[in-house]
Amino acid sequence: MLVLTALLSLIVLVIVFYQLFAFSEFLWVKFISPKPFYRHLYFRKQKLPRDQAYILNTQFSFYQNLKPKQKLYFEHRVSKFIKQHNFKGRSGFYINDQQIVLIASTAIMLTFGYRNYMIKSLERFIIYPDVFKSKTNKAYHKGEFNPAYKAVVFSWKDFLEGYNIDNDNFNLGIHEIVHAIHFDFLKPDNDSISAIIFEHHYKKIKKLIQTNTTYRQNLVASKYLRNYAFTNNFEFIAVLIESFFETPQELKNQFPEVYSHVKKMLNFDFNGY
Numbered sequence: 001m002l003v004l005t006a007l008l009s010l011i012v013l014v015i016v017f018y019q020l021f022a023f024s025e026f027l028w029v030k031f032i033s034p035k036p037f038y039r040h041l042y043f044r045k046q047k048l049p050r051d052q053a054y055i056l057n058t059q060f061s062f063y064q065n066l067k068p069k070q071k072l073y074f075e076h077r078v079s080k081f082i083k084q085h086n087f088k089g090r091s092g093f094y095i096n097d098q099q100i101v102l103i104a105s106t107a108i109m110l111t112f113g114y115r116n117y118m119i120k121s122l123e124r125f126i127i128y129p130d131v132f133k134s135k136t137n138k139a140y141h142k143g144e145f146n147p148a149y150k151a152v153v154f155s156w157k158d159f160l161e162g163y164n165i166d167n168d169n170f171n172l173g174i175h176e177i178v179h180a181i182h183f184d185f186l187k188p189d190n191d192s193i194s195a196i197i198f199e200h201h202y203k204k205i206k207k208l209i210q211t212n213t214t215y216r217q218n219l220v221a222s223k224y225l226r227n228y229a230f231t232n233n234f235e236f237i238a239v240l241i242e243s244f245f246e247t248p249q250e251l252k253n254q255f256p257e258v259y260s261h262v263k264k265m266l267n268f269d270f271n272g273y
Contacts, residue, residue: 030196034196034197034200034201034264035197035267036114036115036193036194036197036267038115039073039113039114039115039267040073040115041115042073042076045072045073045075045076046075046076046079046080047075047076047079048075048078048079048082048101051097052082052097052100052101053075055097055098055101055102056075056078056101056105059098059101059102059163060101060102060105060109061166062105062109062245062270063075063105063109065270065271065272066270066271067271070270073112074105074108074112077108077111077112077117078101078104078105078108080118081104081107081108081117081118082100082101082104084118085104085122085123085124085125086123086124086125087099087100087103087124087125087127088124088125088126088127089126089127089128090126090127090128090132091128091129091132092129093127093128093129093156095127099127099156102159102163102173103125103127103154103159103173106173106174106177107119107122107177109245110174110177110178110181110241110266111181111194112268112270113266113267113268113269113270114193114194114197114266114267115193115194116192116193116194116195117194119177119180119181119184120184120190121147121150121180121183121184121187122145122150122151122152122177122180122184123150123151124149124150124151124152125151125152125153125154126151126152126153126154127153127154127156127159128153128154128155128156129155129156129157130155130156130157130158131155131157131158132153132155134153141153141155142154142155142158142172143155143158143159143172143173143175143176144176145176145177145179145180145183147180147183152176152177152179152180153176154172154173154176155172158172159172159173162174162175166246167246167247168246169224169225169226169239169242169243169246169247170226170242170246171242171245171246174238174241174242174245175238175239175242176238178237178238178241178242179234179238181198182198182202182234182237182238183234185198185199186199186202197264197265197267198265198266200265201261201262201264201265202237202265204261205237205240205258205261205262205265206233208257208258208261209236209258215257219255219258222254222255224243224250224251224254224255225239225240225243226239240258240262241262241266244259244262244263244266244273248272248273
């Protein structure tokens with residue numbers, strides 16, 4: 001009986017401690033400093049099968065530039081992400097480890113600065129060999145995010161081109177997954193620390209661009225961001241984050257304020273950024 005009472009008391013203490021910790025972190029991030037208390041805490045880090053680990057090691061440059069401990073965290077997250085998402089081919093396209101690892105690694109790269117790295121509004125990836133006819137508007141697309149189906153859809157040809165040419169500020173994988181992250185983090189019921197950090201700096205970027213006419217004009221005139229970025233707020237953030245990953249030093253040199261906000265929005269402090 002005493003053992004049971006002690007066990008119940010311990011459970012209550014753990015729950016109370018967790019709630020106090022979560023509330024304290026929420027207040028800290030919301031009102032003092034938009035950074036989480038910690039990013040990584042895993043009881044058992046998962047590893048990829050040998051063939052998938054080889055692809056990660058040889059074909060994903062962001063991973064290659066990480067420190068050894070960060071690589072362990074990254075591989076663990078990629079492994080978890082793959083297990084929790086569906087990858088389906090269309091139009092006769094056969095899914096193999098390359099597609100699975102590179103797509104999952106792109107998603108993990110975008111959320112690597114966060115503790116909450118899973119995207120609740122994203123469950124599956126649909127991959128076509130080339131451009132495809134969208135079911136939403138019947139137009140031909142290279143990629144899209146479908147929130148109703150919780151899916152990101154890619155043309156594999158264009159996804160690969162985004163990584164084969166890594167300094168043109170075009171990266172289809174980054175662009176479409178950012179749409180999913182953006183949609184997820186701005187949902188009213190998403191009160192995660194990651195969402196708070198994203199939204200905090202997202203608002204700062206919007207305010208800078210919308211209220212400082214000269215700054216916006218300079219950004220448009222520079223042609224650093226393609227014109228499509230100025231279609232709406234969703235496209236602006238997606239194109240901006242593409243550019244942050246593809247040419248971070250150029251963004252930093254030309255528009256340091258925007259660069260700083262994107263870096264903080266992603267909570268990034270990794271090599272090259």
